[in-house]
Amino acid sequence: PICEGGHLETAGGETFTLRSGRPMNGQYVCIRPENIMLVREDRPLPAGGRENLLSGKVVGLYHRAGYVRIVFRSTRGEDYVIHTPEHVIRVMGISRGKKIKISLKSESLVLCNKKMPVS
Secondary structure, three states: OEEEOOEEEOOOOOEEEOOOOOOOOOOEEEOOHHHEEEEOOOOOOOOOOOOOEEEEEEEEEEEOOOOEEEEEEEOOOOEEEEEEOHHHHHHHOOOOOOEEEEEEOHHHOEEEOOOOOOO
16 A cells, blocks of 8 residues: 555555554555444435445455455455344345445554455
8 A cells, every 4th residue: 555644545546644653564454344324325324425435336245154254345446344133134234246335444544464355
């Protein structure tokens, strides 16, 4: 990633804001799967919007014990893994191929040197 003043751009063209004070060294932007927020279509965005808002679609949906693993592909073609409770899938009507938006909180983003597999 290219970092400047708390902002970075990935090789794929995604642009993110990082919380100030975070280390700015590493090859990959990382976030824990349970820290990615699904944006509900039926609720208005807060006045200031959402941090690091991405649009895309669900390309994978895997039911696990107690949660669902979602593979989200952004409009720029980058994949993100999301862990969410089963009931969220039902309430939001999430299915493979559905277009959704996600938000990545700046305080949850870190730079790391190892790419984690997306599957």
